[in-house]
Amino acid sequence: MTFLITGATGSVGRHVVDELLRMGAPVRALTRDPAGVGLPAGVQVVRGDLARPETLVPALRGVTGVHLIDVGGPDYAPQPHGKEVVELVREAGVRKVTLLSGWSTGTLEAAVTGSDLDWTYVQPTEFMVNAMAWADSVRAAGVVEEPFGATKTAMVHEADIGAVIATVLTGDGHAGHSYGLTGPELLDMPAKVRILGEAIGREIAYVELGVAEMCERYRARGVPEELIAFQVEAFDVPDGVYQVTDTVQAVTGRPPRTFAQWAAEHAEAFL
Numbered sequence: 001m002t003f004l005i006t007g008a009t010g011s012v013g014r015h016v017v018d019e020l021l022r023m024g025a026p027v028r029a030l031t032r033d034p035a036g037v038g039l040p041a042g043v044q045v046v047r048g049d050l051a052r053p054e055t056l057v058p059a060l061r062g063v064t065g066v067h068l069i070d071v072g073g074p075d076y077a078p079q080p081h082g083k084e085v086v087e088l089v090r091e092a093g094v095r096k097v098t099l100l101s102g103w104s105t106g107t108l109e110a111a112v113t114g115s116d117l118d119w120t121y122v123q124p125t126e127f128m129v130n131a132m133a134w135a136d137s138v139r140a141a142g143v144v145e146e147p148f149g150a151t152k153t154a155m156v157h158e159a160d161i162g163a164v165i166a167t168v169l170t171g172d173g174h175a176g177h178s179y180g181l182t183g184p185e186l187l188d189m190p191a192k193v194r195i196l197g198e199a200i201g202r203e204i205a206y207v208e209l210g211v212a213e214m215c216e217r218y219r220a221r222g223v224p225e226e227l228i229a230f231q232v233e234a235f236d237v238p239d240g241v242y243q244v245t246d247t248v249q250a251v252t253g254r255p256p257r258t259f260a261q262w263a264a265e266h267a268e269a270f271l
């Protein structure tokens with residue numbers, strides 16, 4: 001029994017790996033560059049590139065279940081070779097698949113959910129780790145500058161996403177399900193910033209940025225236009241669009257972690 005984890009070096013994948021190891025399950029981690037990945041001892045690290053599906057063939061050998069991310073190129077470009085990836089999974093005799101949703105629907109979602117595999121589609125809302133983008137300005141000026149201050153989201157802790165994925169991979173009864181994952185509470189921007197400030201023991205100012213200003217800043221950092229448009233669409237929404245789900249608790253048996261917990265765990269990065 002071995003589980004192949006793609007995106008294993010990423011913010012969610014590392015938690016999938018940790019959780020599987022805690023369960024005593026053998027883990028194979030896929031990365032484009034095995035040098036210095038910093039994964040725990042006992043993890044079998046293999047080279048592979050989701051943009052070149054043929055490189056997955058050796059990685060899939062002897063695998064019981066596979067966790068897939070919907071990435072197939074630079075800047076989180078969605079997977080263009082979804083059918084081919086699913087075919088390789090089937091040919092390798094793998095039955096169980098978890099798929100983590102990407103920011104845009106590529107060809108993988110349809111290929112996985114339309115297949116006869118025992119798939120589970122994991123669709124988290126905004127990751128708490130996105131708050132790391134505020135670390136520089138908090139450290140330098142004690143400020144967070146973001147638009148859409150009133151939009152309430154139920155950010156989810158990466159460890160809870162990892163725990164759900166590991167539970168699904170190792171357990172039964174999840175095939176054919178799509179799981180929308182959230183944290184335990186809806187928070188607007190001032191609330192998120194206040195919680196972060198409490199965790200670091202310093203008041204942090206929240207400055208509401210104009211949307212055009214945000215887009216300009218993303219452009220200056222080389223973020224692709226489609227990804228910028230997605231950011232606007234995701235946050236420029238009326239009240240009530242985002243809701244809390246009970247899926248983390250239902251699947252793992254544990255309540256989802258709060259943003260206050262996340263902030264306490266990562267406080268050092270903001271000091």
Ligand SMILES: NC(=O)c1ccc[n+]([C@@H]2O[C@H](COP(=O)([O-])OP(=O)(O)OC[C@H]3O[C@@H](n4cnc5c(N)ncnc54)[C@H](OP(=O)(O)O)[C@@H]3O)[C@@H](O)[C@H]2O)c1
Nearest residue numbers: 007008009010011012031032049050051101102103126127
């Ligand atoms: N941030 C959010 O709020 C949010 C919400 C919902 C869904 N998502 C989605 O969640 C997914 C994972 O995000 P994350 O934050 O965990 O990622 P991350 O921390 O930025 O790490 C990216 C991961 O993707 C892997 N990767 C990238 N291109 C690859 C390729 N061509 N072949 C193989 N592996 C590749 C990297 O592996 P190596 O560099 O080691 O090869 C790395 O493990 C993304 O698809 C993202 O769109 C994000």
